[in-house]
Amino acid sequence: MLRITGYSDKYSVCPGDEITFYVNSEKNESYKADIVRLIHGDTNPEGPGFKEKVIKAPCNKNYKGKNQKIHGGSYGCIQADHRMDTDSFTLQAFIFPTTPDKGRQGLITKWDEKSSSGFGMFIDENGHLSCRIGNGAGKIAEVSSKRPLLRKVWYLAAVTFDANSGKVKIYQEPVVTPTNGGLGMSMLYPLDSTANITSGTISIRPSSNKAPLLIAASTKNIKSGRHVCGGHYKEALEPFLLPEQHEVYNGKIDRPRFSKKALEKNEIDTLTRGISGCDGYLRNQIIGAWDFHANITDKIASCQIIDTSASKLNGFVINMPARAMTGYNWTADDIVYHHVPEEYGAIHFHDDDIDDARWEESFSFKIPAKLKSGVYGARLRIKGIESPETEDYVPFFVRPPQGKATAKVCLIIPTNSYMAYSNDNLATNSVVAELLAGRVPIMQASDLYLNEHREYGLSTYSCHSDGSGVCYSSRLRPILNMRPKYRHWLSPSLWQLNADLHLTDWLEEKNINYDVHTDEDLDREGVDLLNRYQVVLTGSHPEYSSESMLAAYETYQQSGGRWLYLGADGFYWVSEYHPDNPNIIEVRKGEAGTRAWTANPGEYNNAFDGKFGGMWRARGRIPTKVCGLTFTAYGFDVSSYYRREPDSERKECEWIFKGIGRDEIIGDFGLVGGGAAGLEIDRYDLEFGTPHEAFLLARSEGHTDLMMQVNEEIHFTCRGYYGGGDENPMVRADMIYYKTPNNGAVFAPGSLAWCGSLSHNNYKNNVSKIMENVIKGFLKPGELP
Amino acid sequence: MAKKTGVQENRGYTQTDDFITRTHILPLLIDKKKRKELLDEHKNNPIGQPGCNGRAGIQHSEDLQRVIDKFRRRAMAGKYVRICKTPHKDYRIGIVSGVRGKPVKILTKPYPSEDACEHEIFKKRVNDLLKEYGYK
Numbered sequence: 026m027l028r029i030t031g032y033s034d035k036y037s038v039c040p041g042d043e044i045t046f047y048v049n050s051e052k053n054e055s056y057k058a059d060i061v062r063l064i065h066g067d068t069n070p071e072g073p074g075f076k077e078k079v080i081k082a083p084c085n086k087n088y089k090g091k092n093q094k095i096h097g098g099s100y101g102c103i104q105a106d107h108r109m110d111t112d113s114f115t116l117q118a119f120i121f122p123t124t125p126d127k128g129r130q131g132l133i134t135k136w137d138e139k140s141s142s143g144f145g146m147f148i149d150e151n152g153h154l155s156c157r158i159g160n161g162a163g164k165i166a167e168v169s170s171k172r173p174l175l176r177k178v179w180y181l182a183a184v185t186f187d188a189n190s191g192k193v194k195i196y197q198e199p200v201v202t203p204t205n206g207g208l209g210m211s212m213l214y215p216l217d218s219t220a221n222i223t224s225g226t227i228s229i230r231p232s233s234n235k236a237p238l239l240i241a242a243s244t245k246n247i248k249s250g251r252h253v254c255g256g257h258y259k260e261a262l263e264p265f266l267l268p269e270q271h272e273v274y275n276g277k278i279d280r281p282r283f284s285k286k287a288l289e290k291n292e293i294d295t296l297t298r299g300i301s302g303c304d305g306y307l308r309n310q311i312i313g314a315w316d317f318h319a320n321i322t323d324k325i326a327s328c329q330i331i332d333t334s335a336s337k338l339n340g341f342v343i344n345m346p347a348r349a350m351t352g353y354n355w356t357a358d359d360i361v362y363h364h365v366p367e368e369y370g371a372i373h374f375h376d377d378d379i380d381d382a383r384w385e386e387s388f389s390f391k392i393p394a395k396l397k398s399g400v401y402g403a404r405l406r407i408k409g410i411e412s413p414e415t416e417d418y419v420p421f422f423v424r425p426p427q428g429k430a431t432a433k434v435c436l437i438i439p440t441n442s443y444m445a446y447s448n449d450n451l452a453t454n455s456v457v458a459e460l461l462a463g464r465v466p467i468m469q470a471s472d473l474y475l476n477e478h479r480e481y482g483l484s485t486y487s488c489h490s491d492g493s494g495v496c497y498s499s500r501l502r503p504i505l506n507m508r509p510k511y512r513h514w515l516s517p518s519l520w521q522l523n524a525d526l527h528l529t530d531w532l533e534e535k536n537i538n539y540d541v542h543t544d545e546d547l548d549r550e551g552v553d554l555l556n557r558y559q560v561v562l563t564g565s566h567p568e569y570s571s572e573s574m575l576a577a578y579e580t581y582q583q584s585g586g587r588w589l590y591l592g593a594d595g596f597y598w599v600s601e602y603h604p605d606n607p608n609i610i611e612v613r614k615g616e617a618g619t620r621a622w623t624a625n626p627g628e629y630n631n632a633f634d635g636k637f638g639g640m641w642r643a644r645g646r647i648p649t650k651v652c653g654l655t656f657t658a659y660g661f662d663v664s665s666y667y668r669r670e671p672d673s674e675r676k677e678c679e680w681i682f683k684g685i686g687r688d689e690i691i692g693d694f695g696l697v698g699g700g701a702a703g704l705e706i707d708r709y710d711l712e713f714g715t716p717h718e719a720f721l722l723a724r725s726e727g728h729t730d731l732m733m734q735v736n737e738e739i740h741f742t743c744r745g746y747y748g749g750g751d752e753n754p755m756v757r758a759d760m761i762y763y764k765t766p767n768n769g770a771v772f773a774p775g776s777l778a779w780c781g782s783l784s785h786n787n788y789k790n791n792v793s794k795i796m797e798n799v800i801k802g803f804l805k806p807g808e809l810p
Numbered sequence: 811m812a813k814k815t816g817v818q819e820n821r822g823y824t825q826t827d828d829f830i831t832r833t834h835i836l837p838l839l840i841d842k843k844k845r846k847e848l849l850d851e852h853k854n855n856p857i858g859q860p861g862c863n864g865r866a867g868i869q870h871s872e873d874l875q876r877v878i879d880k881f882r883r884r885a886m887a888g889k890y891v892r893i894c895k896t897p898h899k900d901y902r903i904g905i906v907s908g909v910r911g912k913p914v915k916i917l918t919k920p921y922p923s924e925d926a927c928e929h930e931i932f933k934k935r936v937n938d939l940l941k942e943y944g945y946k
Contacts (some may be wrong), residue, residue, distance in 0.1 A: 068897050413897070452891055453906050453914065459882045459889075464857050465931050467892040467924060468904060468914065479911050490910055512897065517857075662869075665861030690863055695910030700867075727861030729869035751869065 027474035028407050029056055029090070030481075031419045031505040032382060035608075036440050037543040039427045040394045046403050046419055047384035047555050049503070050090025058407040059085045060390055063400045063420065065530035065784075066509030068524040072696045073784050075510060076530060077404070077614045078398070090407070091386065095502060096249060096344075097480030098273030099378035100131075101281075101315075101330055102338035108134055108312050110233035111186035111285040115310075116156075117293050118240075119200065119353035120182045121209075121277035121371065122317040123491035125152040125174040130274035131243035132182065133281050136236040136270070138245045139545040141165055144231040145243055146184045148174060148274065154197045156184035161232030168225040170197035177209025177220050179279075179353040181297065181767030185287035186231075190411040196290065204357040210349035217567040235304045238313070238338075240281055240330075241346070241374035242270035251383045253328075257606040258341055260329040264383040267383075273376040275491035279317065279352040280370055286310045286390060300333045313338045317348070321366035324635035325349050326604050330372075345380040345497045345609065347373040349632040351625070360627045363635050375489040379482035380500040380609060384558045398425045398540040400430040400438070400522075400529055402509060413470040418508050420522060425540045430557035433804055436528065439567035439592075440547070440576075441544040441600050442499075442609050443521050447504040449484040452514045455621070463662030471505035481505070485600075485612040486621040496638075515661055517698040524697065524780065525564040528591065535797060538711030545607045548573050552580040560803045565780050566705070567594040568611065569600035570641065572634075578651055585767030589796075593758065593777040594619070594656040594705040599641055601633045615639020617737040619659060640737065650714035653763055654707035654775050658756040659730030660749065664703025664778045666693035666726050667760060672720040678762055680810050681772070681798050683724060685791050691723055692792045697781030701725075701792050706732070706758035709773035719763035725776065732756050750795035770809055772799045831944070835880045838873050838899035839936055840945055848874050849933065856928040881935045890931045892924065902935070 031048040038044050050056055064076035079085070116133040124130075125148055132154075149155040155169040174180065174197065175221030183196040199220050201211050213219065236244040243371050245268070252264035273709030282296050288310065295302050300314050311334045319331035326347045332338040342348075349362040352370040362369035390403070401423055407415035422438050425431040451458040452466035452575070453476045459466055468476075475481055482502055506513060506521075513520035519527070521588045532539050547554055548571045555561050555577055567590075575596060582588060596619070601607040611633045614620040618640045631638045641647065642655075649655040668690065685691070692701025702725030709715040728750025738755075739747045750756040758775040765771060774795075782792040802809070816822070839845050851874050859868035870878065887908025892901050893916050901921045904914040923928040940946065 070898055128908065244911070251862065349869060361932070392885055413894070450910075454910065456883060456886060460879070464924075465892050465928055467894050467901070469894045469897075477911055477913055505813070510897070512894070617817040663858045663860040663867050665867050666863075668864075693860070699862070725861075727864075727866035729858050729867040730875075751866070 026414060027417070027470045028054065028415055029404065029405050029417045030050055030505065031387070031405050031417055032394050032501060032503045033403070033419050033421055035421070036500065037422050037424060037546050038392050039424045040392045040396060043389050043391045044421055045386050045389045046785040047093070047382065048090070048387035048405060049093040049384065049723060050089070050407065051092060053092050054090045054407045055087055056090045057087050057406050058388060059404045061402050062402045063283055063402050063509050063526060064533055066526035067519055069518060069696050070509050075547050077509070079418055080175040080401070082390055088387060095379060095382045095480040096251070096269055097379045097482060097570065098270060099342060099344035099346035099374045100242035100270050100273060100278065101340055101342045101372070103238040103313065103338050104266065105235050106338055107236050108336055109238055109283070111312065112230055113285060113287050114144060114286040115183060115185045115284040115286065115293065117181070117183035117297065118281035119179055119279040119297070121177065121179050121206070121353070122148060122174050122274040122275070123493065124371060125176055127275065129272045131239055131241060131272045132274060132278065133283060134239045134243040134248060135234070135236060136243045136778060137236040137247060137608050138243065140234060142232040142234040144186065146182065147272070154182050154195055156186065156193050156195060158186065158227060160229040161234065161269055164229045166227035166229050168193040168223065168227065170195045170221045170223055171195055172221040174312045178213065179205050180218070183293050187287035188230055191226045191228060191801045192224060193227055195222065196293065197221050198512065200353050205351070205353055205355050205626065235373050237268055239268070239270060241274040241278055243272045244268045245271040253341060253343065253436050257326070257380070257603050257609060258328050260327065263339065265380060267343060274374050275376055276372045277350055277371040278517065281791060282314045283312045284310045285312050285740050292745055294430065308335065311335055316374050318352070318366040318370040321363055321369060323363050324363070324633060326633045342372060343379040345499065346375065347379055347496055347632070349628065349630060351627040355627055357627060361630055361730070373493060375493070377479050377483060377490050379480065379502055382503070392423055396423055397421050398431055400541060401525065412466045417503070420507065420509070422541050422543050424542050429539055432540045433559045434539040434540050434559040434562065434800065435536055436541050436562045436564070437547055437567070438525065438543045439564040441569040441610055442566055443504070443507045443569070444498045444500050445485045445569045445598070445600060445612055446506065447484045447498050447519055448481050448506060449486045450475055451486060453741045454487065455660060458514060461661055462515055463660065467512065468514070469512065471508070475505055487613070488622050491570070494614055494624065496613050497609060501608050516704060517661065518662065518696055520783065521566060524566070527696065527780040527783055528562070528564065531780070531788065531796070533716055534788050539799060544574060545602065547577050548602060552577045552584070555581040555586055556584065560589065560800060562589045563595065565779050567592055567595045568597045569610070570596045571601050572713065575646055575651055576640070582769050582771060583767070585765070585769040587769055588771045589799060590652040590654070590771065590773040591779055593707045593775055594659070596641060596651045597656055599631070599638045599644065601616050601631055603633050611638070613638025615643060617736050619656070642737065647713050649710055652773055653709060653715050653719050653761050654759060654773050655710055655713050657706055657708040658732050658734050658750070660706045660728055661704055662698070663733045664695065664698030664700030665727040666700050667691040667702055667723040667725045667758065669723045670721045673722040675720065677810055678720050678722060680802050681795060683798050684794050689791055689806070691795070694785040694790065695778060695782030696784065697778035701779050701782040702758040702776040703778035705777040707773070708757060708759045709753065709761050716763045719761050721759060722758040722762055725758040728756050752800060764809060768808055770803065831880060835877055836943060838877055839940055845936065846878060849936065852932050854895050856925045856932065888927065892927045892931070895920065903927060903931055
């Protein structure tokens with residue numbers, strides 16, 4: 026089992042910046058840290074092998090290791106307040122449980138597990154709504170609804186307790202419309218199998234405690250030693266202390282309320298609808314009435330939750346539960362949450378949400394003034410031992426000095442896409458993994474660790490433990506499948522970061538000087554960043570783009586930039602950064618596209634920017650318009666080769682093939698599936714915006730029947746037309762070239778496996794030759810042929 | 811506890827899958843000659859071969875692919891995975907629990923390559939399926 030994991034406070038640094046690392050030594054063992062320049066991450070003995078270079082740094086030394094845990098699972102937190110110390114109470118909310126059978130889950134709790142004191146509304150071990158009261162002297166009383174809650178059904182859930190009489194009352198009342206449950210059922214019959222009002226009398230009274238009021242969890246330890254402040258908690262002007270939570274709930278909660286009296290049912294109903302309908306008497310009973318839709322503007326990126334009562338007990342949601350979620354009253358008349366915020370009062374909590382590991386700092390590294398731009402990592406080894414179980418790398422990217430270029434070529438590292446694929450756990454979670462990969466998934470020490478440590482969170486390719494899709498990914502946690510040496514289950518060998526090191530290695534071998542910047546830098550700085558370079562390269566799979574990234578690439582082409590799009594399935598999904606924290610991205614997977622899940626009805630718009638999420642295609646920005654190619658097929662078993670097309674002999678193009686024979690097969694070799702065309706492949710399409718004077722240089726052929734056309738283009742599934750590479754002419758990688766205004770140009774080979782072929786035969790091969798011809802040709806000043 | 815309905819037990823899926831298995835999969839494995847053919851084909855080409863020098867990639871025969879697809883689409887509980895103990899040298903067979911967070915059970919026998927491990931899993935799956943349906 027893996028014994029060391031780590032992450033850093035940032036990905037992207039310039040000389041003079043300081044980067045901080047956070048390390049977990051699983052068994053409290055000491056570890057050695059070294060800063061290394063990462064050159065080639067593929068350990069395959071058939072290739073050049075692993076290459077790294079240790080960089081002298083003051084932080085390169087032995088450290089005393091410390092076990093650090095992640096407190097995963099999202100919840101709402103309102104700091105303890107004296108007004109919450111009440112003997113009688115009502116707790117109420119609309120709830121939409123998604124795992125009612127998973128065991129005890131907190132809904133609204135003022136509970137301290139250590140002293141067994143306080144009270145709360147829970148789902149109990151039997152999947153029933155329950156009220157729990159503890160007197161802090163060892164006695165706990167619990168009354169339940171005695172009926173199971175059903176998955177994906179909205180309920181009005183309320184528990185009341187009258188301290189004078191000792192009477193507890195439980196209301197478990199389904200609230201079902203044809204639309205409000207999304208894809209959940211709306212025909213509940215017989216109703217009494219799940220609806221019930223029960224009561225009981227107990228002899229104990231709740232004792233007060235210092236626990237915060239939690240929504241969707243209960244308090245295991247009042248003090249975790251952790252806090253939130255700034256960043257995506259910008260409304261927290263001073264450190265907001267966090268408890269350690271447990272009994273985390275899966276599902277939605279809408280309009281939670283807390284009153285200091287055992288309310289009557291008509292009062293509960295009035296209060297559900299909002300504070301404005303309550304009379305003076307009722308208002309005086311309210312301790313808190315949180316409307317999650319109260320701070321929806323044109324977006325709902327905020328982590329703050331608003332108390333609409335006079336108490337103003339605002340709080341925060343921790344670990345990024347999903348906002349902009351349809352509420353108990355969603356009518357489907359509008360599917361944009363900021364048009365009808367009152368119908369989007371729900372937050373969807375998950376027991377495997379994570380926004381930040383919040384570990385103690387382990388060490389820092391100040392980037393030296395003259396450190397060459399490139400891909401680096403903090404190499405962490407338990408007791409200095411190199412082995413899959415004692416080693417982790419925390420990659421980071423060193424840019425040139427702020428605002429400057431130190432090379433003519435720049436590589437944009439697709440960090441958004443790395444984050445989207447983070448910690449997917451699909452080898453153990455998903456049937457489709459083996460079908461996609463065309464082989465039995467291979468798990469490594471880090472995969473086995475992730476399987477047992479679900480608090481490390483998931484990827485946008487994963488479903489939460491309740492089956493709903495993961496729409497946020499944070500890099501403030503160890504992302505163990507974004508590492509050098511890592512071999513990915515989805516690929517015959519490498520994927521994402523480690524695959525992109527095939528490219529950096531080739532650049533170094535060919536003495537092509539290059540700078541690196543990340544997606545995050547491009548999103549922030551736009552085309553000004555690209556305009557510093559004569560040639561810009563993408564990584565092998567820049568699939569996730571923000572709006573400003575697309576704008577930067579489009580403008581670069583307009584202004585004479587020369588661009589090599591070196592992957593496939595690029596610029597495909599809308600993914601936006603949190604407006605206050607670029608370490609977190611959001612991706613809503615819409616109703617089409619090659620995707621692991623589909624957003625629920627009415628939940629297509631991003632919380633982070635309010636705009637329609639999903640495929641860029643649906644917003645009129647199909648990849649073909651950005652890079653000339655669009656994603657056409659995928660298959661992860663084996664790769665294939667290219668054959669030249671007549672356009673490659675035109676005077677505008679022949680320079681690209683200098684030194685390559687007319688009938689030469691291109692790329693029937695490589696470290697990714699044995700060929701340069703594979704995994705995911707793109708084609709041109711004039712109907713979809715490929716520039717009308719683009720040249721077809723080459724196209725791939727010979728793909729197997731596991732290479733299948735993408736589903737967004739299939740209107741009717743039918744045999745013989747939408748099949749695999751042995752029958753469907755849409756299944757091919759097109760290598761294209763086109764010119765752009767102001768003497769710019771774009772070269773795109775249309776394959777995710779392309780860069781895996783660069784090192785073949787000691788870097789002497791036709792894939793390498795084409796790349797060298799294009800980059801050197803693009804670097805020549807003056808007009809292109 | 812009331813007896814579960816066919817819908818609650820998802821018999822629509824399981825019984826159709828059973829029919830498909832009996833009709834289209836088992837005949838390929840019960841016949842010893844055919845079974846040997848498929849095992850030999852898998853041993854020689856467990857994953858497929860890339861397209862090379864103008865020749866298309868080599869994919870599995872339709873019969874072998876049909877059997878493999880059956881194995882691949884089975885539910886996660888009890889499913890085999892490959893475990894990389896030492897990259898490019900030592901691979902083991904793992905058994906997935908199907909429950910998130912529960913460890914993968916790792917068998918002790920080492921295999922020298924990814925392909926050797928893949929083929930061993932295929933053999934195990936053939937035997938497991940025959941046993942499940944009462945064949946030796």
